[in-house]
Amino acid sequence: MARIPKETIDQILHHADIVEVVGDFVSLKRKGQNMWACCPFHHEKSPSFSVAPAKGLYKCFGCGKAGGVIQFIMDIEGTSYVEALKYLAKKYGIEIQEEEKTPEQQLAQNEKDSQFIVSNWAKDHYHKLLLNTDEGQSIGLSYLRQRGLNQTTIQTFELGYSLDQWDDLLKAAQKEGFEAKYLEKTGLTIIREDEQGKDSGRRYDRFRGRVMFPIHNVSGRVIGFGARTLKANDKTAKYLNSPESEIYHKSDVLYGMYQARQAIRTEELCYLVEGYLDVLSLHQGGIKNVVASSGTSLTESQIRLISRYTDNVTVLYDGDAAGIRASLRGIDLILEGGLNVRVVLFPDGDDPDSYIRKVGDQRFKDYVDGNSQDFISFKTNLVAKEAAHDPVKKAEAIREVLQSIAKVPDPIKRQVFLQQTSGTFGIDEQVLITEYNKLVKNSSSKAVASPGQSGGGAASAGGQRTAAAPRPLSPDEEAEMAMYGATPDDLVAAGGGAQREEIEPLPDVLADCEREIVRLMVLYASQPVQPEVGVAHYLFSQLDDTTFRTPLYADMMHLCREELEQGRWPDVRTFVQHGRGDIRQLVSDLATDKYELSPNWTTHQIYVPRELDLLQQACDNAILRLKKEIVQRELSKLQEELRLAQDAAAVDKILEALMLYKRLDNELANHLGTVIPRGTL
Known part of the structure; x- marks a missing residue:
């Protein structure tokens, strides 16, 4: 793998002033030898974030974040060590000449760099078409204005428009000297095949007559596009996304994360919506800590991306019952990822975009604050209503809720949710506890895969699958199961082994x-x-x-x-x-x-x-x-x-x-x- 030479790193660190770099993100005030500010990584009213210029260090005594100038960029931008170095090099005008790569590495890097370059060029091309052509203004810009978006929002998210022509982008790219293969690899153009499935030599634009929503990675580089058709009764899909490529993996990306990441850190909360316009309208309305799954099912990678910035997620749903049902599994994944999840449901026929345009920014915020509820309570009420008059469905609904409760990491919250679920369904709490214990045991048993089963074993030296080692229960899990009426045999079965005496570890x-x-x-x-x-x-x-x-x-x-x-x-x-x-x-x-000694x-x-x-x-x-x-x-x-x-x-x-x-x-x-x-x- 290519490396940045140490001489270049030393040059970057020599020029990078931590007060100057941190000062780009927070307002620092001197107190004694150090500089202080409210922490950019968590919400606080009294400054506990300190920068020591003499040591080149920052430290938050509230959340514990600490490090030097590189670590600060890694924390604030959510980037890797190398990307942080590149960020600082760019800020201080230092050219990075990476050490020589193998031919294979150089080729792979050139391929990715070329795709980033052509994607960024396409974004600029579409943006100019939106603002500077008759078709872009009369159709694309007119549509965005109809949706209430102002020029600032259009510029911030770099929105664009693709002309309703077969090869406008293709011709413009060829004129600029871009190779056709990079247009194809990024999905900007499509190869037309003949009847035998072979390349006919004809190429055309993927996006035609559509409003363009560039998709950025967390570093702000364009990696793909979402596109909305404006033709009425058109047979093509309403929304069309870039295909998977070397630089765009839709399961790893959330629309708007680049624009929202700092606000998410500051507010310690991420609002999760479904569509591009939901993000744009809320951002314009002052709710900047919002991202979208862009109509796809939520993935573990997207949840990990959110967790880099906050542990708190509020999902904003429209009133469509079918859509809510389809999204429940994704929220279970959020719980499993250890995040705290709340839900806001809008009135029937409204989504976040339409509702904020209908009631205005302040009333929208008041509605969200007043109607936010934890996900378990939301799911319990939802499935209880659906199964109200059907005993079989009611039993399945209870098990479904228990599966979500089992994913909540906090044992006290789990106990509270069990009590609430008991009241909602009108079922004895001890019955729920018994069913919960069974669920925990079954989940633990499945995690220990037997020979021939998939997913849980480890490969032995001879290539055969062997059972994975049992996962011992933590003291909290044992105490919780005992509280819920579990027997010693239950504890053994859930943990996969005999009970053991826990000894408090001695100080090292x-x-x-x-x-x-x-x-x-x-x-x-x-x-x-x-x-x-x-x-x-x-x-x-x-x-x-x-x-x-x-x-x-x-x-x-x-x-x-x-x-x-x-x-x-x-x-x-x-x-x-x-x-x-x-x-x-x-x-x-x-x-x-x-603390430092007072000069007094x-x-x-x-x-x-x-x-x-x-x-x-x-x-x-x-x-x-x-x-x-x-x-x-x-x-x-x-x-x-x-x-x-x-x-x-x-x-x-x-x-x-x-x-x-x-x-x-x-x-x-x-x-x-x-x-x-x-x-x-």
């Missing part, structure tokens, strides 16, 4: 000690602890034979050693831009403090010792605590070996080692000042 003292060493290394590497000896060299000299057990901290120490060997000090600014997300997160957490303390001559003034002591304490924890673990291991030892020679050897480690432990405790004098217990 060793990991904490290793973390403290890493913190001192990263924050104070170049600071002197002795004449001409910096913290980094001092720590390595004292811990040269010590192996870190926690993988992340071991990796950090390795990276710090590499920096020193290259003649550079390990530095926060370096690691916070690292390619690994766990390293960026760790360094961000280590380097940020919520100095004014009033109140001296507060700083860690920087006590580095020798801090380093020595951290080293001693780490070594003491390692020794104590060795002592525990030897004591266990002594308990199991069978012959006298082995016992003598273990006792000798125990005495040695005990002396070491006492010496370390004495240095730390943790020795308890005799007679005090």
Whole structure:
């Protein structure tokens, strides 16, 4: 895979000012050494989002988001590490020359780039036709004006129009020098085949006489189109979408996400509608956190896309009962994805677009706020009404609701929903609980696929399917099932194994000690602890034979050693831009403090010792605590070996080692000042 050269990354990071970059998205105000603002990642009234210019870091003390300038772009734009680098390079006018690719990689990248380029050109072409041609203005623009859309909305979503001609786009593209194969790969043109199914050499435009809705990915690149015909009684489909291509996968895309993503983060809510015009009308009406599934069934990929920006989804339905029924499975998927789902149902004959145009922006918002209900209650009322006079349908409806309840991740909410469902259907709650327990057991059993069954097993070395390992129930699941009347056998069946005693995990003292060493290394590497000896060299000299057990901290120490060997000090600014997300997160957490000393303390001559003034002591304490924890673990291991030892020679050897480690432990405790004098217990 192609990589951006390190020299280019260094150049980007040298120019990228975190205050300037973050300031493009939020209004920062200085308080002390840092800059503060309300967090762009969650809704808050009091600023808890801090930017430390000296360290090149941001940190929200409300939601926990933290990192450097690259991580900020990744978080705010929902992009990858490489895309964030490209964003910053573009902002600062830095040209990226990616390292040489294999011929296959270069060809594949050229193919995708060419499709992006031709799609963007087509978007501009359709937009010009809408605004600058008689046909575009009289038909396309007139239709959009009829639907109440203003020029700002048309420009924001880059709407267009395709002329009612067979080859307008094809001719214009050829004139611009675009290759026919890219027009075909993106679905902009179609090849006409002869009777034998072979290429006849004739090509024509896919979209003709239609209003064009460009579809953007989250980075704002055009990847496809939706198109609406304006011909009355036309035999062709009312809406036509681009076909699947290398750059457009409809199951991964939500219309309007590029325009809505920042508002979704800010509002901590995503409104989900069905059509393009629903998105456009609501966005124009001030509801900018809205996206559309564009008439397709909701997919897991689309749900994951939403979850990158918020955990809360409100689905806006029109009053069509058949359409609602068809959408229920998609909302179950949202629940399964761990998102919170609410529903708003509009009066019969209205969809979000028509209703906001009928009642106006403010009354629409008031209606949505007043009629929003959680999905389980909505579904329960819906299916109960449909099955009111049919006992068989009623039983099926109850099971259908229980299946949705089982997908709700919060156990307290599940209990409340069971109580509500009991009241709605007029059925004893204990009966529902019993049925719920059966459903949980059956779902768990299906997850453990037996030999020959699909979906649940793992392939053995010989290629045969074997049963997957049972999934143990969590303590919450066990407690919940017990609360609902489950027997011990139920718990065994649901979990796929015997009951077990849950033990609260002990704090990982060793990991904490290793973390403290890493913190001192990263924050104070170049600071002197002795004449001409910096913290980094001092720590390595004292811990040269010590192996870190926690993988992340071991990796950090390795990276710090590499920096020193290259003649550079390990530095926060370096690691916070690292390619690994766990390293960026760790360094961000280590380097940020919520509070800083007021300058008034100095004014009033109140001296507060700083860690920087006590580095020798801090380093020595951290080293001693780490070594003491390692020794104590060795002592525990030897004591266990002594308990199991069978012959006298082995016992003598273990006792000798125990005495040695005990002396070491006492010496370390004495240095730390943790020795308890005799007679005090």
